[in-house]
Every structure is written in C-alpha cells, then in structure tokens.
Amino acid sequence: MRGIEGAQEVVKIVVTVSLMVALIFVALWIWPEDQAHPLGNLVSTGELKVAGVTLTGQRLLTIGTAIVVAIVLRFILRGTRLGIAMRAVVDDRSLLKLNGGRPDRTSMLSWALGASLAAVSGVLLASEQAPSVIPLTLLVVNAYAAAVVGRLRSIPGAFAGSIVLGLAISYVGAYTPADAAWGPIALDNLQRAVPAIMLFLVILAQPQVRLRAHSLQRARRPMPVPNQRLAAIGGLVLVATVVGIGSLMSGPDQNTLLKGFGFAIATLSLVPLTGYSGQISLAQLTFTGIGAVVMASWGASGDVFWVFVAVAVCSAVGALVALPALRLSGIYLALATAAFAIFCYWMVFQQQDVMPGSTASVPYLKIGPLEVGSDFGQLVVLAVAFAVIANVLVALRRSAWGRRLTAMRDSPVACATLGLNLMSTKVGVFALSAAIAGAGGALAGRTFVVDDFGLDQSLPITMLAVVGGIGSVGGALLGGLLLGVAPIATTALAANAIGVFRVLQRLGHPGDLGHAGLHGDRPRAHPRRCRSRHRGRLPGLLPLREAIAAAIVAAAALWLAARTELIANWGLFAAVVVLAFAVLPVLPAILPPPGENRRGRVGPTAVWLVVLLAVTALIPWENAIGSTGFRLIAILGWTVLGALTTLGILGLDPTGRLNVSGASPDHIGLDSSLGDAEAMVAAAEVGVDEELLSVPTPVALEVLRGGGDR
Amino acid sequence: MSAQIPGSRSGAASSSKPLLELRGVTAAYGGIQVLHGVDLEVPEGAVLALLGPNGAGKTTTISVACGLMEPTAGKVYMAGADVTGVGAEELARRGVVTVPEGKGIFPNLTVKENLLMATYAGVDMDHVEAVAYEQFPRLGERRTQVAGTLSGGEQQMLAMARGLAVNPAVLLLDELSMGLAPLVVEELYGIVARIARTGTSILVVEQFARTVLGVADLAAVMVNGRVRAVGRPSEIENELSAAYFGV
Structure with missing residues (x-):
C-alpha cells in the first residue's frame, strides 16, 4: 500500500476495495463456490449453563478470545512504542520518519496485525457460518457497523457496538417469523439487513466532520478539462x-x-x-x-x-x-x-x-x-x-x-x-x-x-x-x-484488471503517465524521469486529417473483411484493439499535421503497420486458444508486442522519447536520450573537458557562458 | 566573477569544518525544478539562518538536508560523510532533528506519546520527559492531553522539546515563527540560542528575518533556487533587501 500513500482519499478507498475484489476472485478460484467446505468446531466438548442459557465450548472460546484480544490490542496501541507509532503513522507519516521511526515497517505491521485478527475471527466463525467467500467478505459491513460505534478508534466502543449488533441480529431473527410483514412490506429478510441499518444509523449519529483547512497537495496533477x-x-x-x-x-x-x-x-x-x-x-x-x-x-x-x-x-x-x-x-x-x-x-x-x-x-x-x-x-x-x-x-x-x-x-x-x-x-x-x-x-x-x-x-x-x-x-x-x-x-x-489497464494507459499515451487514475495524482517516479514527459510528445490526433482518414479506412477495411467472413470475429476484435492501441498513437508521426516534419523511419513503419493489422486479423485466435480469458490476455500481450515493435521500427522508445543518433549539442537535456558516449562527444563540442567536470556545476556553467575563470 | 558564485568559501566561520554541507544540490517536484545547484555549509556549532522570499526553495533545501527528498544531482555531507540518498529515518537516528514547517507534532497522540516518538533517536524516555517538562512546564501539566488540542505556541514547544531532549548534532528548523505571536517567537528563539550553545549546528529557515538574525552566526540569502549570498548577518543586509524587494 506504499504506492498510494499521499493519494486522494477516493483512490485509497478504491485501491483497498479492488484488493478485496481481487482476493475474492482468487479465493473463488482456489475454493470453487460449488463445493462445500464444512468445518467442525474447534472445541467440541464442554458446555456451561449460565442463567438457563447453554454456552458451548466453541462459543466460550470465542467470547474469551474476543476479550483477550481487546485487552492485548489496547495495551499494544496505548502502551508500547510500536503501537503508538502505528497511530503516529496515521497522523503524519513523514514526521515519524523525521523522528527516526520506520513508517513503512510500522504500517506493514499494523496491516499484518489487522489481517491476523481478521483471520482469527474467520477461524472462530467457521463453525458458526458456512465458510463461503462472498458472505464472509461482506461481514466487513458488520465489522464496520460495530467499529463505527467507537468512531473507528476506540476499542471499548467497538466492543460495545458488536454486542449491540449481535443482540439486535438475534432479537430481530427471533421476533420476525418467516412470513412477517409490515403492511405490504415483507420483513423476512430484515435480519440480514440489520447490520446495514445499524451502520447507517450509527454513521448518521456521528458528529459532523468539521471542515478542516488542510494544506493543498502542491504537486497534484490538475485533471485536464475535457474538450x-x-x-x-x-x-x-x-x-x-x-x-x-x-x-x-x-x-x-x-x-x-x-x-x-x-x-x-x-x-x-x-x-x-x-x-x-x-x-x-x-x-x-x-x-x-x-x-x-x-x-x-x-x-x-x-x-x-x-x-x-x-x-x-x-x-x-x-x-x-x-x-x-x-x-x-x-x-x-x-x-x-x-x-x-x-x-x-x-x-x-x-x-x-x-x-x-x-x-x-x-x-x-x-x-x-x-x-x-x-x-x-x-x-x-x-x-x-x-x-x-x-x-x-x-x-x-x-x-x-x-x-x-x-x-x-x-x-x-x-x-x-x-x-x-x-x-x-x-x-x-x-x-x-x-x-x-x-x-x-x-x-x-x-x-x-x-x-x-x-x-x-x-x-x-x-x-x-x-x-x-x-x-x-x-x-x-x-x-x-x-x-x-x-x-x-x-x-x-x-x-488482473489493474495491470491490464495500466498497460493500456501507457500505450494510449506514450510518454505521458500523468493519467489521473491509479497513479495517485502525485509524481512518484524519480523527478529526473518525470522530466521526460515534456519531451518528444506526439501531437494529438485531432488536427490530423490524413491520420484520421487512414484510421477510418483501416477500420472500414477490417469491417468489410469481417462482413464478408474473410476474417473471424475474434480476428476483427484483435485487429481493432491493435488499431486503437498500437497503430493510432503513432499515426501522427507518420502523417504529421501541416507544417511539421515527419519523425522517425516513416516508410518501413507504414508497411509494418499494414502487415501487423493484416496478421492480427488473420490469426485464428478462437481455434488457437480455447479459454476466452486467456485469449483476451493473449490479444493484449500481442498488442503490447506490436506497439513496442512499431515504436522500435519508427525509432521511438516506449516512453515516447526520440532516439537521436549523431548527437548534437542542441539536444542535450532537451529532446533526446543520450548514451554516455554520445554525451561525452556532445560535451566536448561545447568545450567541456575533464577539468571542468570536476568543479561544481554553477561554476562550470559560469565558465561555459564565457565569464568566469577556472 | 567567481566571487559572486554562491558557496565559494567566503564565510566568516569557515575556519571550523562544516558539519552539514550541500554541494551543487538540485531538486525537482515532478517536472518542475526548484533547486538549481545549492551550495551551503553549516559550520560546526554555528547557527545559519536561511532567508529568502516565498518560493525561493528554502523548505525544499531543508527537505533535502533531512533526507525526505532525494536530490536529482549534487551531494549532501554530514560531518564529512556523504549522506546523499540516506533516508530521513536513518539520518534521524544519526542525530539530525528536523522540526518541519508548522506541523512538528502528531495531533492525535497525547503530549507524552509525542515525546515517546523522540526515543527512536536513541535517548531514553525518562530523559526526554525530564528535559521537556523542565524546559516547558506547561507541557508537564498537559502530558495526557491530546496534542492537537494544544495552542499553536504549545505545539511548537512540544516540537522543540524533541530538539532539546535528543541533543542532536544538527537541528533543522523550518519556519519556526509561522502563525505565532511575537512573544512566543521570542521565547522559542531563546531556546534555539540555548541549544546552539551546547554545540549543536543549526540550520533555521525563516521568512521574517529580524528575530532570527539576532540568534544567527551566519545568514544565507536564497532566491529562485540558488543561494545568492552568505555572510555575517550585518554583511548580507543589502542582499537581503534586494531579495525581498527585487531591487
């Protein structure tokens, strides 16, 4: 979760949620839903009668564990440096660093602590509730309903909340018979809605969040206003x-x-x-x-x-x-x-x-x-x-x-x-x-x-x-x-949706990773790499009549080929994906707007693009790969491969920077990615020598500008 | 011409070796470069005030010095050792105490818990508490109070208490006076002077020059990501007004 630190709250919540969704899928993959996984009690013997109520050993164990966990947790969070540091991370991550704490390790430990407690509850619940992925996951609502009572901070509050919730669920279950109704409204599912109702009510009872003036994140990338x-x-x-x-x-x-x-x-x-x-x-x-x-x-x-x-x-x-x-x-x-x-x-x-x-x-x-x-x-x-x-x-x-x-x-x-x-x-x-x-x-x-x-x-x-x-x-x-x-x-x-999308985003915007998505609205890459965004970016598609016409012609040709059953539907699909993500982005380089020069090796690239589209369309995707999911993944992989090859032939590297061969001093730091050798040649041309490289940069610049002495 | 080049050894206290030294440091936020080759030395046991208008790069300089930000080029030295790229937590354990701009405390922890966080630097809690409460009796009265509910001055005292208790080699202070009453600022700078007397090297960033110049041995004027002049406070007054008024 380190990568999203400092991102918008929305992004944080969504990343957590997507992790949850992904884990659900993984769990369903490992334990298919159509198989039952019955589990016995941990403790099968022992019973206790308290005031006429029979408590099984399992339930006693559960109650005992809950009490012990609550006490231990309170001690950790209030009494130990590690626990206090866990709370400090929430307040101010970088300040903890400045104090000498290790926030990454600390948050990892608090995630681990949270996850193991959840696992303990899973073990204890297993005999009470048939272990099934989605209902168990949605227990998170019950958990929040209880925890929100303590405003997500207080352990006794959460404890009280969970007791109230548990009692409410039991009472509602006992007092609403199967055919209960309130006027025309059937109440037979009321029991299952209790956690949600309680969560909603408790949240409404929370005091209003005070509007707080927090300092703006300076480096936030503005979202472009659409055209x-x-x-x-x-x-x-x-x-x-x-x-x-x-x-x-x-x-x-x-x-x-x-x-x-x-x-x-x-x-x-x-x-x-x-x-x-x-x-x-x-x-x-x-x-x-x-x-x-x-x-x-x-x-x-x-x-x-x-x-x-x-x-x-x-x-x-x-x-x-x-x-x-x-x-x-x-x-x-x-x-x-x-x-x-x-x-x-x-x-x-x-x-x-x-x-x-x-x-x-x-x-x-x-x-x-x-x-x-x-x-x-x-x-x-x-x-x-x-x-x-x-x-x-x-x-x-x-x-x-x-x-x-x-x-x-x-x-x-x-x-x-x-x-x-x-x-x-x-x-x-x-x-x-x-x-x-x-x-x-x-x-x-x-x-x-x-x-x-x-x-x-x-x-x-x-x-x-x-x-x-x-x-x-x-x-x-x-x-x-x-x-x-x-x-x-x-x-x-x-x-794997996230991974796929990031690939698509990269391809759709060569050299521009600034999409306001999972990138968290802040520059995460090393600043030196960020600078490359401003270099060598291809112009947008819109002003390029020829490029658009070429794309339309290509699309129409593919459609005709599919209509006449020259190519299969999956071939068409693959070709369209390749057209959208591997061909369109480089068209501006081949068919530039009036007044701009073509960039890179245009002739071979144009031929290659046509070949790429034709080959993509003609591959018998459906027969070659049986599973639809893997077929989609294969098509995406193929697209990535095609895009990279295209850029290679054109002479553009995947980040959209132009490779300049034959270094010109004009290009230093501007529009090129120079190798060390090229940089040395270029440096020599403008009069940089060994001696100059050994003095601080400002001095060297001053010398180069013709002013200072060495 | 080379006389104007920032950082070329022109200072008064250059007889003692620098404890904190930035050499040709450049730094950037995303594509925007903020520091364009900063050269700065804080001599051992000296207080250096880094002054300059908004956006000059003062806070960024502190961030680089304390390890929160990695420079894109250039080197950072502590007591002669190259610490470029060493993380903030590691520097903190090696005796660098940083009080960041306006938020040197954890608002949801109590005063005592805040002080406990100072023990990562290798001092024991009894010592931290003793020093903090002796220096700032008001903190002693409020040890179980949640720090976010303290007044602005008390919060800054709490942040400074860490600097006192750890007995750091280097203390980095960013905008100590921000949003505080002049009397409180006086008091805080009194503490800075006292820490300086123990031999700690201090780099203090300020926008308002007057109070800090009373405490500082040296002052550096920063404009547009470069250090424009370094010298004794009396020597750099012209540069200072030029920096603020654009003369």
Missing part, C-alpha cells in the same frame, strides 16, 4: 463502432455487449460524482436497479416516457440518500452508501412486489412509432445514450456548475468561505449521478436478477471507474465494458 469537440467526435466514433461491431456479432455476444454498455453507463455516473466533485459512492448499481425495476414494472411497453420517469425516481432517491450523506466524507461516506446498497438489496429488491420471481425484465425502447426489436437495436440505443450523456457531462464540466464541483473537491473550506452552498451542490451531484445510473438500468433492455444489484456487484463499478481514469468519460467506457464482459473474461482477467 467538447473531442467528446463529440468520440461519441460519433463510439456509435459507429458499436454499429459496425454489433452487426457482426452473434446473438449471445450482442447480449454480452449490451450488458457491458449497461455497466458502462453506471460507471459513467461516477464521473461527475467522484471524478469531478470528489464524493464517493459504492451503491451505483442500486440506482441502476431502481431504474430497471421502475421500467420493468411500470413501463413494460418500453415507451420512452417511462425512461424519464425512472430517471426522475432515481434522481429523487439519490438526492434523498445524499441528504444524510452531506455531513460525511471519505470513508464514512463510502460506508453509508455501502449500507444503503445492502439495505436495498435485502429490503427492496427481495420484495416479491418489486421484483416478481426475483427478476426484472427491462423492455426494449419505444419512441412513438419507432420500436426497437432486437438486442442489436437496443445496443445502438445504449451507445447513443452513452455518447449523449458523456457529451452532456463534458459540457457540464466546462460550465460554471462544473467548476463549482471541482472547487468543492479541491477545497470545501474555501468554497464555504466564498459563500458557495455546499449542500445544494452535493445534493445536486448525487441526484445527477443516481439519474445517470438509473438511465443505465432503464435502457438496459435485458432481464436482471436480484443478485445483479448487490453490493458485491457495485464495488467493481467504483473500482473500474477509478482504474479507467476517474473523471474521464473514456475511462468510464473502458471500465464499464470490461466489467460487463467480465463473465467472458473469467477470473484471471478480472483479478
């Missing part, structure tokens, strides 16, 4: 691509892509919320679910009117959730939204009146006389919806309100002192975000089941939004699509 024209073109390209690819797909594949786009819109809903305004929500799919349910139960005809109703309902619910969330930030906000997601899962979506038969069937869209009749049609509708919403968001970001959101993210205190109404801004952005997520549900055009709306489904949405580059519309598309296609992509890819 409206680029967004518009991107939208058109997206719709064209979806039409092109979708028309080639088989029915099941279209359905998968449909699902992916639903997720992409849900991910898009996080762009204004998390990306622009720095709020966090772990409940986006709950809103998607509300949108889907509204559409399925009222708008079964598919009339577009009901889409707007669904959006309005979601936005109202979003605003309602936001109201209590206003006072919260960071981890408390994340927890509150997680509690909301769990509550809705058990108490809303499980109601038979809400989702009859635990399914919600969202119809295809109908606008007046126009009626969508197939998955393909709905896919185009979703692509259009995504493009439109994305463009609205970009326009919003560029508007006064968008600036206000960003200002709120950067410094709530400054906003408050300027007289900005934080409350209405927050409610507004939550409502907007919920509305977008709801639209994703209402336009989904497929059948949902209850489990689609659980917290465990929402977590990856938030994760992938950040990984894809939060605050960027393109990142949302990438993140959402990846999640939607995850069932195909199998566990390996999902667990």
Whole structure:
C-alpha cells in the first residue's frame, strides 16, 4: 500500500476495495463456490449453563478470545512504542520518519496485525457460518457497523457496538417469523439487513466532520478539462463502432455487449460524482436497479416516457440518500452508501412486489412509432445514450456548475468561505449521478436478477471507474465494458484488471503517465524521469486529417473483411484493439499535421503497420486458444508486442522519447536520450573537458557562458 | 566573477569544518525544478539562518538536508560523510532533528506519546520527559492531553522539546515563527540560542528575518533556487533587501 500513500482519499478507498475484489476472485478460484467446505468446531466438548442459557465450548472460546484480544490490542496501541507509532503513522507519516521511526515497517505491521485478527475471527466463525467467500467478505459491513460505534478508534466502543449488533441480529431473527410483514412490506429478510441499518444509523449519529483547512497537495496533477469537440467526435466514433461491431456479432455476444454498455453507463455516473466533485459512492448499481425495476414494472411497453420517469425516481432517491450523506466524507461516506446498497438489496429488491420471481425484465425502447426489436437495436440505443450523456457531462464540466464541483473537491473550506452552498451542490451531484445510473438500468433492455444489484456487484463499478481514469468519460467506457464482459473474461482477467489497464494507459499515451487514475495524482517516479514527459510528445490526433482518414479506412477495411467472413470475429476484435492501441498513437508521426516534419523511419513503419493489422486479423485466435480469458490476455500481450515493435521500427522508445543518433549539442537535456558516449562527444563540442567536470556545476556553467575563470 | 558564485568559501566561520554541507544540490517536484545547484555549509556549532522570499526553495533545501527528498544531482555531507540518498529515518537516528514547517507534532497522540516518538533517536524516555517538562512546564501539566488540542505556541514547544531532549548534532528548523505571536517567537528563539550553545549546528529557515538574525552566526540569502549570498548577518543586509524587494 506504499504506492498510494499521499493519494486522494477516493483512490485509497478504491485501491483497498479492488484488493478485496481481487482476493475474492482468487479465493473463488482456489475454493470453487460449488463445493462445500464444512468445518467442525474447534472445541467440541464442554458446555456451561449460565442463567438457563447453554454456552458451548466453541462459543466460550470465542467470547474469551474476543476479550483477550481487546485487552492485548489496547495495551499494544496505548502502551508500547510500536503501537503508538502505528497511530503516529496515521497522523503524519513523514514526521515519524523525521523522528527516526520506520513508517513503512510500522504500517506493514499494523496491516499484518489487522489481517491476523481478521483471520482469527474467520477461524472462530467457521463453525458458526458456512465458510463461503462472498458472505464472509461482506461481514466487513458488520465489522464496520460495530467499529463505527467507537468512531473507528476506540476499542471499548467497538466492543460495545458488536454486542449491540449481535443482540439486535438475534432479537430481530427471533421476533420476525418467516412470513412477517409490515403492511405490504415483507420483513423476512430484515435480519440480514440489520447490520446495514445499524451502520447507517450509527454513521448518521456521528458528529459532523468539521471542515478542516488542510494544506493543498502542491504537486497534484490538475485533471485536464475535457474538450467538447473531442467528446463529440468520440461519441460519433463510439456509435459507429458499436454499429459496425454489433452487426457482426452473434446473438449471445450482442447480449454480452449490451450488458457491458449497461455497466458502462453506471460507471459513467461516477464521473461527475467522484471524478469531478470528489464524493464517493459504492451503491451505483442500486440506482441502476431502481431504474430497471421502475421500467420493468411500470413501463413494460418500453415507451420512452417511462425512461424519464425512472430517471426522475432515481434522481429523487439519490438526492434523498445524499441528504444524510452531506455531513460525511471519505470513508464514512463510502460506508453509508455501502449500507444503503445492502439495505436495498435485502429490503427492496427481495420484495416479491418489486421484483416478481426475483427478476426484472427491462423492455426494449419505444419512441412513438419507432420500436426497437432486437438486442442489436437496443445496443445502438445504449451507445447513443452513452455518447449523449458523456457529451452532456463534458459540457457540464466546462460550465460554471462544473467548476463549482471541482472547487468543492479541491477545497470545501474555501468554497464555504466564498459563500458557495455546499449542500445544494452535493445534493445536486448525487441526484445527477443516481439519474445517470438509473438511465443505465432503464435502457438496459435485458432481464436482471436480484443478485445483479448487490453490493458485491457495485464495488467493481467504483473500482473500474477509478482504474479507467476517474473523471474521464473514456475511462468510464473502458471500465464499464470490461466489467460487463467480465463473465467472458473469467477470473484471471478480472483479478488482473489493474495491470491490464495500466498497460493500456501507457500505450494510449506514450510518454505521458500523468493519467489521473491509479497513479495517485502525485509524481512518484524519480523527478529526473518525470522530466521526460515534456519531451518528444506526439501531437494529438485531432488536427490530423490524413491520420484520421487512414484510421477510418483501416477500420472500414477490417469491417468489410469481417462482413464478408474473410476474417473471424475474434480476428476483427484483435485487429481493432491493435488499431486503437498500437497503430493510432503513432499515426501522427507518420502523417504529421501541416507544417511539421515527419519523425522517425516513416516508410518501413507504414508497411509494418499494414502487415501487423493484416496478421492480427488473420490469426485464428478462437481455434488457437480455447479459454476466452486467456485469449483476451493473449490479444493484449500481442498488442503490447506490436506497439513496442512499431515504436522500435519508427525509432521511438516506449516512453515516447526520440532516439537521436549523431548527437548534437542542441539536444542535450532537451529532446533526446543520450548514451554516455554520445554525451561525452556532445560535451566536448561545447568545450567541456575533464577539468571542468570536476568543479561544481554553477561554476562550470559560469565558465561555459564565457565569464568566469577556472 | 567567481566571487559572486554562491558557496565559494567566503564565510566568516569557515575556519571550523562544516558539519552539514550541500554541494551543487538540485531538486525537482515532478517536472518542475526548484533547486538549481545549492551550495551551503553549516559550520560546526554555528547557527545559519536561511532567508529568502516565498518560493525561493528554502523548505525544499531543508527537505533535502533531512533526507525526505532525494536530490536529482549534487551531494549532501554530514560531518564529512556523504549522506546523499540516506533516508530521513536513518539520518534521524544519526542525530539530525528536523522540526518541519508548522506541523512538528502528531495531533492525535497525547503530549507524552509525542515525546515517546523522540526515543527512536536513541535517548531514553525518562530523559526526554525530564528535559521537556523542565524546559516547558506547561507541557508537564498537559502530558495526557491530546496534542492537537494544544495552542499553536504549545505545539511548537512540544516540537522543540524533541530538539532539546535528543541533543542532536544538527537541528533543522523550518519556519519556526509561522502563525505565532511575537512573544512566543521570542521565547522559542531563546531556546534555539540555548541549544546552539551546547554545540549543536543549526540550520533555521525563516521568512521574517529580524528575530532570527539576532540568534544567527551566519545568514544565507536564497532566491529562485540558488543561494545568492552568505555572510555575517550585518554583511548580507543589502542582499537581503534586494531579495525581498527585487531591487
């Protein structure tokens, strides 16, 4: 976790969450869900009767362990230097260093301590609860519900909280029979919602977080304000691509892509919320679910009117959730939204009146006389919806309100002192975000089941939004699509999503690693390496008519080849990936904008690119690699290889710097990566000799400028 | 021309060898270079005041000296040994005490727990407490109070108490006076003078020159990432006003 130290709170939370998601996948891989893993009691003998209640040996052991752990923990954290240093790390990491402490080791130990305690609880729980990955993981909600009572700091508080929670769960279980109901609302799942309800209530009872003026992180990389024209073109390209690819797909594949786009819109809903305004929500799919349910139960005809109703309902619910969330930030906000997601899962979506038969069937869209009749049609509708919403968001970001959101993210205190109404801004952005997520549900055009709306489904949405580059519309598309296609992509890819994305990001932006994603918004690389960002960067694609035309021609040729079944669908997919990530980024060097010179070896590169695309398209991916997940990984690897080779042929190294052969002194430190020998030659040309190298730099510079003596 | 070159041995106290020495240090935040070749020497047992306007690179110089930041080029020497790239925690254990700008304490720990953190430098807790409470009786009264609830002056005293108790070889102080009342500042600089008398070499960064110049043996003026002049406080007054007023 060292790498994310100093990053935004959102990024920290999301990295932790993605670790959790990845571990879930790994656990499911090792212990498949369809096998039972029964465990016996640790202590099978011994019973104790206290006031008529029978306590088994196992439970006595649990209670005893809890008490011992609490006492020992308190002693460690209050009484030992190591424990106090663990708390000091939270306060000020670098100050601990300045004191001579070792913060890295200290935090590692506190993570280890936390993890081992969790493992102890797992061992003790194993006999009480069937060990199954996702329910056990979601016990984290119970844990937080208890710990928040002590404001995540006090051990006695957490202890008291856990006793109250345990009693509440037992009482609710005992007093609500299987068919209990409150009016039309069935209460049979109330017991399972208790931890979420308690978590929500306890968080609401927390005193308001005082607005604190913290010093700004100086080195934070500003998030670029998106370009409206680029967004518009991107939208058109997206719709064209979806039409092109979708028309080639088989029915099941279209359905998968449909699902992916639903997720992409849900991910898009996080762009204004998390990306622009720095709020966090772990409940986006709950809103998607509300949108889907509204559409399925009222708008079964598919009339577009009901889409707007669904959006309005979601936005109202979003605003309602936001109201209590206003006072919260960071981890408390994340927890509150997680509690909301769990509550809705058990108490809303499980109601038979809400989702009859635990399914919600969202119809295809109908606008007046126009009626969508197939998955393909709905896919185009979703692509259009995504493009439109994305463009609205970009326009919003560029508007006064968008600036206000960003200002709120950067410094709530400054906003408050300027007289900005934080409350209405927050409610507004939550409502907007919920509305977008709801639209994703209402336009989904497929059948949902209850489990689609659980917290465990929402977590990856938030994760992938950040990984894809939060605050960027393109990142949302990438993140959402990846999640939607995850069932195909199998566990390996999902667990490795972060790695894959970083590769993609690197390729998409040669020489520019400054994407505001997992890079944590701060310069982590050694400063000397950072400097290379400013060198030799290729210009953007937009002003390059010839390059764009070439890309369109290539895409059209691939589409025709696939349409005439000259190449297989997977060949087309691979070729498109290669086109997007290995070919497009170097086109500006080959077909430069007017007034700029071509760079690198243009002729061989152009030939190579055509060959690369053709070979990629013709490889029989589907027959060569059986598993879809590994096929995707192979395609990505192939793309990386292709991109590196392209750069090699062109004479660009992977960071986008130009290799200059035949050193010119003009290039020193500017636009080139010189080897030592070349540097010496260049240095000699300007009159640097051994003697000069031995004096301090300022003196040497002074001499070189012609002034000083040696 | 070479007379103007910063760091060329022009100081008064150059007879004794430097305990802390920066040679041609450059440093950068991301792509932005902040220090462009800083040469600076703090002679043994001397107090050197590093002065200069906002953005001159004073705090960055301290960060490099205390090991929190690695220079992109140049060397840092402590008592003649090359310590370039040695981590802050290692330097702290070797007797460098740094009081960073405006936040030398852990706000969520109690006063006593804060003092306990000073023991990493190799002194025992009884000694730390004895020195701290003797010097600052007010801290003694508040030993179980959470440090974040102390007043600004008391917080700075707590930070300084560490410097006193550890008996460091080098003390690095960044903007000691920030946000404090003049009386408190006087008191704190009284402590600085007392620490100096024990033979500790001190590098103190200040934006407001007057108080610190009363304590300092030497002063260096920093502008735009370079040391523009070094000398006795009386010698550098012109440079100082030029630096602040851009004359």
